Amino acid sequence: MRAVQFASFGPPGVVHVAEVPAPHPGPGEVRVAVRASGLSTGETRIRSGALRDAVATRLPFRTGFDAAGVVDELGPGVTGTALGDEVFGWVAPASRGANADHAVLVAWAPKPPSWSWAEAGGAAGPAETSTRVLDHLGLVRGQTILVHGAAGGVGSVATQLAVARGATVIGTARAAAHALLSSLGAIPTAYGPGLRDRVRALAPGGVDAVLDCAGGTLPELIAVAGAPSRVVTIADLTAATHGVLMSRPDPLAAHALPLAVDLAASGRLRIPVAARFPLTEAAAAHELSETRHAPGRIVLMP
Structure with a gap:
């Protein structure tokens, strides 16, 4: 197969x-014939070598964490899922490989x-990241959150999940x-100097x-939040030097x-797709991702 x-x-x-x-799937896993898979900015940084000291990477590295497709093999012990089911989910983080003709999912719906x-x-990765971070922050109804980079693949989903929790979102x-951002329920504002005053x-x-x-503006984001403990980053490797948590999928x-x-069933979650390749x-998809100007998720399709 192609990967x-x-x-x-x-x-x-x-x-x-x-x-x-x-x-082929192991116990509790399913294989899908992939119809679409996501491209994350994190993987573009792995590919560039920027994360070689932070992320253990064995070459050759097969890319892709999340995918959607049609189940064509069931691993031992799988129940509640049948051949031919249409599902989305993610692969084992250590092995990756969702950007392929077939992928083995370890979690799916x-x-x-x-x-x-x-x-x-393009849904599973941003949904997992957003949920993990919002849980850590303890975001509840009536609170206000600033999502910095709210139009990206994760930011656009995090915005909707925060709105679904009853929070006010500034993006x-x-x-x-x-x-x-307005269509997702956020109050939009600009990047750059003066962010604290605008917020x-x-x-x-x-x-x-x-x-x-x-990433890149943690001191200003801490000033906006009032304390490092109220900031979580998924993009800034300098987090520890500022006393900020960098959330990882573990x-x-x-x-x-x-x-x-x-949330999708009730019309409260959609996945903005910036481009399909x-x-x-x-390689062209990676080039677009590196511009950081893609509003939504970049996906790869057979």
């Missing part, structure tokens, strides 16, 4: 499609009928993405939490999948 991988660190051009043996394959393929993004004008009572999806928030299904154009 996207890279055998050396470097620019997007090191990403290529290779012919590899098809995987039924694909919501309202989602396209592209939306479902930073480029001006071109402000309409998207204060929008939330005179202050914010209760900050989710940083963009353990994974498996309850994110049924939550996403329920065939597997053979994975």
